[in-house]
Amino acid sequence: MTDCLIAGLGGQGTILASRLLGAAALSLGLEVRGSETIGMAQRGGSVVSHVRLGPGAESPLIAPGRAEVILAFEPGEAVRALPFLKPDGWMIVSDREIKSFGPSDSVAAWLGYLRANVPHLQVLDGRKIAQNFGPRCLNVAILGLAAACGTLPCSVADLQKALEAKFEPRLAGLNKQALQAGAEMAQGG
Amino acid sequence: MGNEAIALGALRAGVTLAAGYPGTPSSEILETLAREKPAGVYVEWSVNEKSALEVGAGAAIAGARALVTMKQVGLNVASDPLMSLNYLGVTGGLVVAVADDPGPISSQTEQDTRHFGLFAGLPVFDPASPEEAYLMVADALACSEKIGRPVILRPTTRVCHSYATVTLLDSLPRPQPRGFRKDGGRWVIFPRLAYANHLKINQSQAALADDFSSYPANRLSGRGRLGLAAGGVSWSYLSEALKDLKTDCRLLKVATLPFPARLGLDFLQGLEAVLVLEELDPVIERELIYLCGRHNLKVEIRGRLSHDRPGAGENTPAGVRESVRAFLGEPPIMARPLTDPPLLPARPPVLCPGCPHRASFLAVKEAARGRKAVFSGDIGCYTLGNAPPLDMVDTCLCMGAGLTMAQGLHRVEPDALNFAFIGDSTFFHTGLPGLINAVHNQAEIIVAVLDNSTTAMTGGQPHPGVGRAITGETRPKVDIFQLISALGPADLQRVSAFDFEAARTAVVRAMAGRGVRVILFEGECVSLARTSGPVCAVEGEQCLGCGLCAEKTGCPALSFNGELAAIDQSACTGCGLCRFFCPAGAITGGGHHD
Structure with a gap:
């Protein structure tokens, strides 16, 4: 079983990402269980989706310290979600900050903390993805990078098929490009 | 999703009528039914939960299998018909799906609908997962038909909004509803009938306690x-x-x-x-x-x-x-110790960039600046107007309460200006009686109706003012302006929320008047009206670095680094509201609503 936590901010497309991941896993015959944040927090608040792929999951929520992989759509939300990661887990994080009011440390401090505490960290150039494909494609780019690193039970090609089934052709094309662009950002090691 | 499983379970069990009012975490049950659009199944968003339950009650005493959906606080609104319907009974099956919200994550209370079941003397089915919920709908309907009374299905947020691999089963036989049969006083709830049926309810509940001991769940x-x-x-x-x-x-x-x-x-x-x-x-x-x-x-x-x-x-x-x-007595499983995480920004939910509510709130705020004023809010996205920098929601109680609480507040402090903000869907839900109360009792209040043409907070469901049914068909529009006009308030104005000067002028006029004064602020929710036109931008060389644009509006598309303001081009919708707060005229573009 693979436990995958998706963390981001309301409006970033975390729910679509969990649906695509779930559809790709189902197409491989895997059981899927999970939970999403829907409602008030969607208005720009912190949101998490719990996605559990494979047999044996009873709870829709992942317990802290048990996620094999965290997909983080924003570096601050990655820090917030870190307690869920297994000691030897993977984290895929977009480095593009979503601005907010109120005091906080810098993005550099967040990323430094992640580098010090995450054994397998992959950083996605979120700014480049947003510039080339629009910020709404960040979700599929992160999925692409996560699949390319072998952290998910499905491949980039499986996700591509799930995309084609989900979107009308024009949007599917754009999203497939973003998926590939994300996959190509995988760094060795 | 659990809510989809409940909807599919209801279709499998032969439900032919479903009604509800949107409310997190229950809304997707009815939306799934409307999306599936099976032949011979009627689905509606009702004006409120009480209406939805009464529509369901009518169908169920005509012998149909019916489903009514709401969130837990919606059951408070529907409690009047539900209590009595248990005494009156049904001939078909009626399942009232009431979604509870532990946390609470998106609710006013942490009330437990199981206690409502005990209080009302109603059976409650409490699913542990989406797959169990799928099966339980049919069990609940069968139970309701067997005992001749309504039954509650009580999922919680982590069942409604979780998902699981569910195996769909063949549909159960759907008997033809026998239709309503007149039967002396059988369907008229008089005290004598209530007494006799109270005894029957008690017997039925006692028998169920035994039956349920062999229920597989x-x-x-x-x-x-x-x-x-x-x-x-x-x-x-x-x-x-x-x-x-x-x-x-x-x-x-x-x-x-x-x-x-x-x-x-x-x-x-x-x-x-x-x-x-x-x-x-x-x-x-x-x-x-x-x-x-x-x-x-x-x-x-x-x-x-x-x-x-x-x-x-x-x-x-x-x-x-x-x-x-x-x-x-087993040792704890310790979480991985993490030391000194860096400071993260608080991420409370906020009004979206381009939200018409922000513009309406600011028009009132600027007009009422320096006056003693109390701002009563209500339930919806605009409750988020309580956060700084807007700080425009002083009270929020329950659906429709802003209008009426403002009246009570004013009776005690007549020297204050009492504003009440209410959204369009909430106005139809329970706002209307409160406004009639204000007119009838000659209250001194200013009512701001925020009409964004949708039920936004719960995901954009249509309401009677939209002219569209849940299934997409065209419906007659109930015109809010004409409706309020017919009540005879002392003053009634309508303005575009995004026409900032006109909106502020309308508020100034209302403040100078007496009696019940109503302003209808119109502006579509950004989720409906996503613009593709030019968005706003800060002309760097003209920016004074005062930061007023971000400080006054709190728009998430605006940021200020202490020297210059900037607008996130991917987030801005071009509403142009921030231009009114720039003393240097450094913000250009946008203003689609001019």
Whole structure:
């Protein structure tokens, strides 16, 4: 079983990402269980989706310290979600900050903390993805990078098929490009 | 999703009418039914939960299988018909799906609908997962038809908004509704009928407590001197926690009310102690304590009442696991220690960039600056107007209460200006009687109706002012302006929320008047009206660096680094509101609504 936590901010497309991941896993015959944040927090608040792929999951929520992989759509939300990661887990994080009011440390401090505490960290150039494909494609780019690193039970090609089934052709094309662009950002090691 | 499973379960069980009012976490049940659009099934968003339940009651006394959906606080609105309908009964099947919200995550209260079932004398089905919910809808409908009374299905947020792999089964036979049959006083609730039927309700509930002891979703397993009892999604957390345990335990899963007493007694026999895992109120815990007292059993029952579990908030897998381990004397499973995380921004929910509510709030705020004023809010996205920098919601109680609370506030402090903000869907839901009350009783209030052409907070459902049904068909539009006009308020104006100067002028005029003054602020929700035109930008060389644009509006698309303001081009919708707050005229573009 693979436990995958998706963390981001309301409006970033975390729910679509969990649906695509779930559809790709189902197409491989895997059981899927999970939970999403829907409602008030969607208005720009912190949101998490719990996605559990494979047999044996009873709870829709992942317990802290048990996620094999965290997909983080924003570096601050990655820090917030870190307690869920297994000691030897993977984290895929977009480095593009979503601005907010109120005091906080810098993005550099967040990323430094992640580098010090995450054994397998992959950083996605979120700014480049947003510039080339629009910020709404960040979700599929992160999925692409996560699949390319072998952290998910499905491949980039499986996700591509799930995309084609989900979107009308024009949007599917754009999203497939973003998926590939994300996959190509995988760094060795 | 659990809500989709409930909808598909209802279709499988032959539901032919479904009605509800949107409310997180229940809304997707009806939306799924409308999306599936099966032939011969009628689906509607009703104006409020009371109306939805009464529509369902009508269908069910005509012999149909009906489903009514709402969130837990919606049941407060629908409690009047539900209490009486239990006495009157149904001939078809009526399931009232009421979604509870432990936490609460998106609600005003943490009320437990199981207690409502006990109070009303109604059976409650409490699913632990989406797949169980799928099957339970049919069981609940069959139960309702058998006992001739409505039945509650009570999922919680982590069932409604979780997903699972569900195997769809063949549809059950759908008998033709027999139609309404006149039957003397059978369908008219007079005191004599209520007395006779109260006795029947009590008998029926007692019989169900026995029947439910052999219902498969209630079950006993395991062995040992220590017991664990759980209901709802807590059962799934417990199941997961069991994987790491060394101690043998006896387990009781509870999924119904009336409490399966015979099964509960079997569970308790020979046990030393029990830990109960459930959310919201200690319902299972109290039932077990009652059984121990009734049957003179010396079993220690622990849970919320004994402070072994937190007294409020939702359960979590780790919280349940650690309570169980402590109860059994097993060592805790420690989370990975993480030292000194960097400071993160608080991420409260905020009004979207381009939200018309922000513009309406600012028009009132600027006009009322320096005056003693109280701003009564209501339920919807605009409740978020309480956050700084807007700080424009001083009160929020329940659906429709802003209008009426403002009237009471003014009776005590007549020297204050009393504003009441109410959204369009909330206005139709329960705002209208409050406005009639204001006119009739000559209240001194200013009512701001925020019409964004949708029920935004729950995901954009249509309402009577939109002219569209849940299934997409065109419907007559109920014109809010004409409706209010017919009530005869002292003053009624309509303005575009995005025409900032006109909106502020309208507020100034209302403030100078007397009696009930209403301003209808019109501006579509950004989720409906996503613009593709030019967005706003800050001309860097003209920016004074005052930061007023971000400071005054709180728009998430604006940022200020202490020297210059900037607008996130991917977030800005071009509403142009920030231009009114720039003293240097440094913001250009946008203003699609000019």
